[in-house]
Amino acid sequence: MVRLEKRPSPSAFWQWATPILAVLLTMVAGGIMFALLGKDPIAAMRTIFWDPLFNAQFASYSRPQLLVKAGPLILIAIGLSLGFRAGIWNIGAEGQYIMGAIAGAAVGLYFFPAENRLIFPLMVVAGALGGWAWAMIPAILKTRFNTNEILVSLLLVYVAQNILASMAVGAMRNPDGGGFPGSRNLSQYPSAANLELIPGTGMHWGVIAAFMAVIAAYILLQRHILGFQIKLAGQAPRAARFAGVNPTRLVVLCMGISGALAGLAGLFEVAGPAGQISIDFNVGYGFTAIIVAFLGRLNPIGILLAGLLMALTYIGGELAQFMLGLPAAAIQAFQGMLLFFLLAVDLLTNYRVRLGAKREVA
Amino acid sequence: MRGAPYAPAQPAEARRSGVAMVFQHFSLFDALNVAENVALGMETPPPMQELSARIKAVSEEYGLPLDPSRMVGDLSAGERQRVEIIRCLLQDPKLLIMDEPTSVLTPQEVEILFQTLRQLAREGTAILYISHKLEEIRALCDEATILRRGKVVATCTPREVSAREMAELMVGATLTPPARADKPKGEVALEVAGLSVASPIPFGTSLKDIRFSVAKGEVLGIAGVAGNGQDELLLALSGELRSAPAAVRINGQEAGHLGPNTRRAAGLVAAPEERLGHAAAPDMTLTENALLSGVVRKGLTRQGFIDWGATRRFAAEIIRTFDVRTPGTEVAARALSGGNLQKFVVGRELSQTPSVIVINQPTWGVDAAAAAAIRQAILDRAAEGAAVVVISQDLDELLEISDNFAALNEGRLTAPRPVQGLSIEEIGLMMGGAHGMEVAHHGH
Numbered sequence: 001m002v003r004l005e006k007r008p009s010p011s012a013f014w015q016w017a018t019p020i021l022a023v024l025l026t027m028v029a030g031g032i033m034f035a036l037l038g039k040d041p042i043a044a045m046r047t048i049f050w051d052p053l054f055n056a057q058f059a060s061y062s063r064p065q066l067l068v069k070a071g072p073l074i075l076i077a078i079g080l081s082l083g084f085r086a087g088i089w090n091i092g093a094e095g096q097y098i099m100g101a102i103a104g105a106a107v108g109l110y111f112f113p114a115e116n117r118l119i120f121p122l123m124v125v126a127g128a129l130g131g132w133a134w135a136m137i138p139a140i141l142k143t144r145f146n147t148n149e150i151l152v153s154l155l156l157v158y159v160a161q162n163i164l165a166s167m168a169v170g171a172m173r174n175p176d177g178g179g180f181p182g183s184r185n186l187s188q189y190p191s192a193a194n195l196e197l198i199p200g201t202g203m204h205w206g207v208i209a210a211f212m213a214v215i216a217a218y219i220l221l222q223r224h225i226l227g228f229q230i231k232l233a234g235q236a237p238r239a240a241r242f243a244g245v246n247p248t249r250l251v252v253l254c255m256g257i258s259g260a261l262a263g264l265a266g267l268f269e270v271a272g273p274a275g276q277i278s279i280d281f282n283v284g285y286g287f288t289a290i291i292v293a294f295l296g297r298l299n300p301i302g303i304l305l306a307g308l309l310m311a312l313t314y315i316g317g318e319l320a321q322f323m324l325g326l327p328a329a330a331i332q333a334f335q336g337m338l339l340f341f342l343l344a345v346d347l348l349t350n351y352r353v354r355l356g357a358k359r360e361v362a
Numbered sequence: 363m364r365g366a367p368y369a370p371a372q373p374a375e376a377r378r379s380g381v382a383m384v385f386q387h388f389s390l391f392d393a394l395n396v397a398e399n400v401a402l403g404m405e406t407p408p409p410m411q412e413l414s415a416r417i418k419a420v421s422e423e424y425g426l427p428l429d430p431s432r433m434v435g436d437l438s439a440g441e442r443q444r445v446e447i448i449r450c451l452l453q454d455p456k457l458l459i460m461d462e463p464t465s466v467l468t469p470q471e472v473e474i475l476f477q478t479l480r481q482l483a484r485e486g487t488a489i490l491y492i493s494h495k496l497e498e499i500r501a502l503c504d505e506a507t508i509l510r511r512g513k514v515v516a517t518c519t520p521r522e523v524s525a526r527e528m529a530e531l532m533v534g535a536t537l538t539p540p541a542r543a544d545k546p547k548g549e550v551a552l553e554v555a556g557l558s559v560a561s562p563i564p565f566g567t568s569l570k571d572i573r574f575s576v577a578k579g580e581v582l583g584i585a586g587v588a589g590n591g592q593d594e595l596l597l598a599l600s601g602e603l604r605s606a607p608a609a610v611r612i613n614g615q616e617a618g619h620l621g622p623n624t625r626r627a628a629g630l631v632a633a634p635e636e637r638l639g640h641a642a643a644p645d646m647t648l649t650e651n652a653l654l655s656g657v658v659r660k661g662l663t664r665q666g667f668i669d670w671g672a673t674r675r676f677a678a679e680i681i682r683t684f685d686v687r688t689p690g691t692e693v694a695a696r697a698l699s700g701g702n703l704q705k706f707v708v709g710r711e712l713s714q715t716p717s718v719i720v721i722n723q724p725t726w727g728v729d730a731a732a733a734a735a736i737r738q739a740i741l742d743r744a745a746e747g748a749a750v751v752v753i754s755q756d757l758d759e760l761l762e763i764s765d766n767f768a769a770l771n772e773g774r775l776t777a778p779r780p781v782q783g784l785s786i787e788e789i790g791l792m793m794g795g796a797h798g799m800e801v802a803h804h805g806h
Binding site: 008009010225228231236243244246 | 600601602621622623624626632634636639640641642643644645646650653654655657658663666667668670693694696697
């Protein structure tokens with residue numbers, strides 16, 4: 001008989017070992033799935049995890065993509081992780097990401113074609129504000145009327161998507177675009193463009209912002225009383241009230257930070273890699289970031305690594321589709337396995353697995 | 363069991379062999395009525411009408427009248443206990459186990475319970491009565507077994523030994539009652555006037571026009587049957603529950619509208635009853651738990667940044683001063699035993715040089731030696747000039763350490779009276795008598 005026994009204190013070793021174990025288990029289970037699909041599992045793993053970084057033929061294209069994809073994931077996941085730690089569930093980062101992009105792009109398009117060094121910083125501020133404002137809707141509804149922030153923030157994603165579509169074909173459509181949907185290309189407008197800072201690395205301002213967010217979140221959680229209050233509110237809400245934590249303020253703050261960071265990610269994306277507001281501008285970073293946040297144990301350093309890993313499976317997955325003819329659904333199932341195993345082995349942090357029947361305590 | 367080896371693998375098996383148990387914490391659903399609650403505990407409940415009739419019959423037979431159609435949420439604690447007892451009696455038990463049954467009862471209600479238990483014993487039911495209240499054991503039991511740290515240390519005939527002798531067997535040491543110095547009382551440090559707040563707890567008790575004042579160096583004991591507003595009073599005093607500004611004054615300063623941290627800054631510290639989850643965060647280390655309520659008065663942050671070195675030293679100081687048994691400061695709170703964690707959370711509040719201390723159930727679930735240490739520490743702070751409010755369901759404890767005594771009854775507080783010269787009957791009446799349960803034994 002296998003039995004679980006609660007540990008007196010959470011295991012520090014397993015806290016770090018479980019993500020690695022989860023990745024290994026995903027590789028094994030994914031390998032079996034790929035083998036059943038008639039593909040060589042070893043080759044599939046190499047294509048997903050190795051080739052994007054080190055294959056002589058593809059790496060020059062896919063290596064910069066790693067940071068381009070990981071940047072927004074990390075930036076959004078850091079914001080979400082603060083709320084998740086406090087038990088505040090912002091599921092609508094995708095919507096805040098879209099609204100940040102729209103607000104930031106609106107500023108850039110308003111000034112077009114004027115050239116001024118202040119335009120880009122202004123867009124950054126507008127992007128953060130756009131995401132922040134969108135997150136304030138569920139935050140205020142929650143604190144005022146006790147609505148469920150999970151539902152409200154999620155449903156607002158679909159509202160944001162419709163606003164995005166109407167912007168792309170309406171107010172923000174490129175007047176010189178021959179009637180095609182989509183705005184002007186901001187990455188070709190020097191004052192507004194979020195360009196690659198070091199050629200061939202994929203490093204742009206959004207990646208820098210993501211790294212800064214990692215450091216700031218680390219300091220906040222380890223050293224600042226606010227970070228302590230966030231953790232306390234999530235772990236023991238009544239103890240948090242006893243410690244003088246104001247739940248309303250915490251909801252507004254955590255939703256605000258996660259919204260602003262998601263908005264920033266959207267702005268950096270629309271001004272850089274994506275270039276323009278278009279109907280299919282968002283590709284699910286806001287949702288994937290939820291996985292990244294949990295894969296990284298809601299820990300800033302963990303999120304940094306998880307964001308890079310997640311980006312790798314995206315790039316490698318695309319490569320595997322293209323090289324080995326794996327179906328897209330198999331890649332998504334592979335990513336799903338990662339989250340599944342992560343949550344499953346998480347148990348080892350708080351429980352010990354014992355073999356044999358329970359010893360009777362006389 | 364009846365001469366045969368007995369090792370039930372699950373509760374149902376125990377029930378089948380005639381063992382019934384009343385737990386210290388009731389397992390009842392507030393939103394269901396009495397009969398429905400009783401039915402939930404049965405293997406094969408009879409139809410509701412038949413069950414209601416049986417509940418009525420059994421409850422009257424044992425002098426515990428109970429209306430099967432009433433909502434459990436509306437019952438007093440004593441009446442809830444009746445539901446549990448009747449649930450057991452319906453199974454016609456051969457052995458009835460009771461775990462600390464009197465913690466929720468007034469002295470008058472205890473007397474009613476004891477009459478019922480004696481009647482059961484006369485009729486041939488064996489009763490296993492678990493309690494740390496030694497006078498009760500002496501009043502009720504024919505034979506006593508004393509456990510210490512899971513081991514049988516002694517058996518005795520309780521009527522033939524004193525409560526003090528039994529207590530010493532329990533602790534394994536000679537007990538010294540808390541020492542207290544007679545001192546003149548100072549000026550008023552905590553004043554509560556017209557405090558009325560709605561309970562934030564479902565099925566909780568709202569506070570109604572509470573008024574009392576505590577002077578420097580004074581200990582005010584507040585008794586009351588569980589669930590009569592104790593938790594709410596602690597929340598209202600600690601600042602977790604806000605009230606009108608003038609309803610609470612700390613050292614003359616209006617504080618009813620202030621939150622917990624501003625009240626701490628004004629000199630008031632509080633220790634709630636529930637250790638894990640309220641006074642302490644279970645999964646956080648002792649260092650983090652020291653920060654939890656110590657941050658303001660101990661100055662553990664600078665511009666919001668935590669001074670972990672100073673926090674660790676504060677935690678270590680609490681552990682040393684209050685003899686908390688733990689491997690170190692970096693241990694999760696939930697890894698400590700109840701008594702040790704209680705010493706830690708009480709110690710954390712008392713170590714902050716407060717001018718007002720509010721404690722709910724300071725020694726609940728704590729062994730006798732730790733309880734004595736906690737009571738002594740409270741008295742020491744009072745001797746140093748702190749105003750102390752102790753809320754407790756342990757009357758012996760209150761009578762031992764308080765100068766003045768008041769009781770909570772359905773959210774109202776009686777006027778405080780000096781402990782000296784107070785009889786147990788008067789205390790019982792202050793606690794609300796038998797909560798309309800006096801009728802119970804008139805027919806017997």
